[in-house]
Amino acid sequence: MKTSSSHQHSRVYELQAELCKALSHPLRLKILDLLEADTAVANSDLVESLDIPKANLSQHIGVLHKAGIITVEKSGIRNSIRLSAPQVKEACVIVKKALLESLEAQMGELSQVQSSLKSH
Numbered sequence: 001m002k003t004s005s006s007h008q009h010s011r012v013y014e015l016q017a018e019l020c021k022a023l024s025h026p027l028r029l030k031i032l033d034l035l036e037a038d039t040a041v042a043n044s045d046l047v048e049s050l051d052i053p054k055a056n057l058s059q060h061i062g063v064l065h066k067a068g069i070i071t072v073e074k075s076g077i078r079n080s081i082r083l084s085a086p087q088v089k090e091a092c093v094i095v096k097k098a099l100l101e102s103l104e105a106q107m108g109e110l111s112q113v114q115s116s117l118k119s120h
Contacts, residue, residue, distance in 0.1 A: 022067035023092065027052070028060050031081075032069070032089050040073055040080035 023029060027050065034049055035041055043061070047054050061081055064070045071084040083089055 019067050019069070019088065022063050022069060023088070025060065025063075027056075028064055029092060031057075031060060031064065032083070032092055035070070035081065035083040035089065037083055037086040037089075040082040043079045043081065046081070 023032075030050060031046060034046060043054070043057060047057050050057065061070065061072065065072050065081075069083070069085050069088050070081045073080045073082060
């Protein structure tokens with residue numbers, strides 16, 4: 001028998017999976033890298049920085065916005081986005097650091113294997 005607490009935890013896992021799914025595209029991670037906690041960035045600046053079509057950017061912004069990671073601000077004909085969940089960006093930075101450390105360790109191991117093969 002499931003308790004309401006168990007059901008709530010299950011829902012939190014579902015929401016967390018949805019958030020991770022929103023982050024599962026490299027371009028969306030690049031968009032997050034370009035955003036700062038307290039600064040809005042114009043869509044036109046992102047199009048230029050990422051060198052992608054506006055329609056492509058709009059699609060990815062929609063996914064991030066739906067997940068609650070960013071907010072969209074409209075001012076006349078200019079649209080901007082702002083990071084609404086800085087903790088998500090912080091988590092992405094932590095994951096990237098862990099990945100880079102793992103890759104460095106693997107490179108070190110590979111170098112050791114190559115060195116030992118050369119000495120034989």
